[in-house]
Amino acid sequence: MKSACCGADRTLSDAAARRLHDARVGGDYEGLIAAIPFARFLGLRIVDAGPVRHYVMPYRDSHIGNAAKPALHGGTVAGVLELAMQLETLISQTQPRLPDPVDFTIDYWRSAGPADCFVEARVIRVGRAVAQVQAECWQDDRQRPVAFARCDFVMRAAEPVDEG
Amino acid sequence: MTDNIDKTDPSVRREIARRFTDAIPHNHAIGLTLVDAGPPVVRTRLAYREDFLGNVEAGLWHTAIATTAADSSCGLAVFLAVPSLEAVATLDLRMDYLRPAVAGRDLEVEANCHHVTRHMAFVTALLHQGDPDRPTARCTATFMRTGGALIP
Numbered sequence: 001m002k003s004a005c006c007g008a009d010r011t012l013s014d015a016a017a018r019r020l021h022d023a024r025v026g027g028d029y030e031g032l033i034a035a036i037p038f039a040r041f042l043g044l045r046i047v048d049a050g051p052v053r054h055y056v057m058p059y060r061d062s063h064i065g066n067a068a069k070p071a072l073h074g075g076t077v078a079g080v081l082e083l084a085m086q087l088e089t090l091i092s093q094t095q096p097r098l099p100d101p102v103d104f105t106i107d108y109w110r111s112a113g114p115a116d117c118f119v120e121a122r123v124i125r126v127g128r129a130v131a132q133v134q135a136e137c138w139q140d141d142r143q144r145p146v147a148f149a150r151c152d153f154v155m156r157a158a159e160p161v162d163e164g
Numbered sequence: 165m166t167d168n169i170d171k172t173d174p175s176v177r178r179e180i181a182r183r184f185t186d187a188i189p190h191n192h193a194i195g196l197t198l199v200d201a202g203p204p205v206v207r208t209r210l211a212y213r214e215d216f217l218g219n220v221e222a223g224l225w226h227t228a229i230a231t232t233a234a235d236s237s238c239g240l241a242v243f244l245a246v247p248s249l250e251a252v253a254t255l256d257l258r259m260d261y262l263r264p265a266v267a268g269r270d271l272e273v274e275a276n277c278h279h280v281t282r283h284m285a286f287v288t289a290l291l292h293q294g295d296p297d298r299p300t301a302r303c304t305a306t307f308m309r310t311g312g313a314l315i316p
Contacts, residue, residue: 013221038226041215062193065236073190074254075232082228098218101227105258 016097023091032087036098039087042079046087053091055084055119064114072112074147077137080117081106081149085133088121089153099131099153106149115139117146131155169249177201177244184243188236194229196236199272206241208233210271217267225265227301234259234289234303237273242285242307245277250309252285257305265300269293275303283309 019031029046033039042063045056057063057080065073082104089099121135131153138145170176181201185191194216199207210216210233218226235254242252265271274296275289289303290296 035220036226037215037217037220038229041229062189064189067187067189073188073232073236074257075229075235076190078231078235078257079228082231083226100264101261103258103260104227104231105256106231106254107256108254111253 020090020096032091036083038079039083042076042083044080044083049120052120053088055080055087055121057117057119059114059116061114066111069111070114072114072117074106074108074112077108077112077117077147078104078106078149080119081121081135081137081147082151084119084121085135085149085151086153088135089123089131089133092123093126093131093155095156097156099155102130102152102154104149104151106147108147110144110146112137112146113139118142126155128157129155171244171247172203174201174203177203180244180249181206181240184240185236190232191236194232196233198240201244202241203244204241204276204278206237206244206275206277208237208240208273208275210273212268212270214267222264223267225267225271225300227259227261227265230261230265230271230291230301231257231259231303233271233273234275234291234301235305237275238277238287238289238303238305239307241275241277241287241289242280245280245285245287246309250311252307253310255284255306255308257303260302262299262301265291265293271300280309285309 022028023032043058047054063072063076119137123133125132134150136145137147178201181198199209216229277287279286285307287305290299291301292299
């Protein structure tokens with residue numbers, strides 16, 4: 001079966017094309033996350049929140065970095081932020097597969113407690129070669145974010161679709 | 165341990181590093197291990213797991229797990245560089261992803277805390293898969309000396 005949704009890359013497998021279509025059109029993100037082992041490892045989920053998507057990292061004891069405080073490991077917060085920016089770029093732009101990050105920067109604003117993390121990512125600018133993306137992570141209070149991150153991604157040129 | 169410890173003594177550094185790493189549940193969860201506590205460079209290793217892949221078809225690590233390994237390793241390098249056993253926290257951290265890390269091979273981190281001020285510590289790290297001349301990523305991070313006493 002020819003994948004009608006993802007003509008941007010004819011090398012894309014039907015399964016991968018279906019996952020992208022489900023996410024972009026159907027708001028079904030399960031398949032997309034299941035295809036990324038590290039996203040599964042962090043327990044990442046995506047939920048539609050009005051016009052935007054929220055990327056959720058449910059709390060797990062194994063995410064703790066400082067048992068005395070207790071606080072989440074900064075790497076898990078960085079992980080959900082980077083995955084959110086990457087997936088948001090994949091879903092919202094005409095990219096055939098996960099875009100590769102060039103670089104990643106995080107500012108830790110507050111210690112992240114033992115609770116779920118929520119991330120909203122914004123694709124600020126998309127050029128031919130690079131997409132520039134930002135994201136914020138919060139826990140109980142959206143007005144008190146725990147971290148901010150930015151990322152640049154390499155974009156792949158969309159190939160013309162062969163309609164024949 | 166008291167504050168009169170000699171952090172230039174490799175055996176003392178190894179013991180501090182072991183306790184520091186053991187106190188971090190997420191380090192256990194990902195399997196980050198100490199290779200060399202320096203001084204000055206702290207070397208750690210993250211053994212390859214399929215869980216860490218970002219691209220299964222191409223067989224590539226996800227870049228974000230490298231960030232976690234870098235953060236932990238930089239934190240340890242800072243902890244070993246400040247004078248006493250005091251709490252430190254990442255203020256900001258940047259990763260430059262130079263080339264992909266390939267499946268089946270471990271990830272190694274070399275972290276160097278090169279400058280400490282009254283409130284801050286500056287650290288860089290190189291990530292590679294066995295050949296430091298072909299790094300997969302470079303990390304630059306700033307840590308705060310948060311002042312809380314730590315008893316490892």
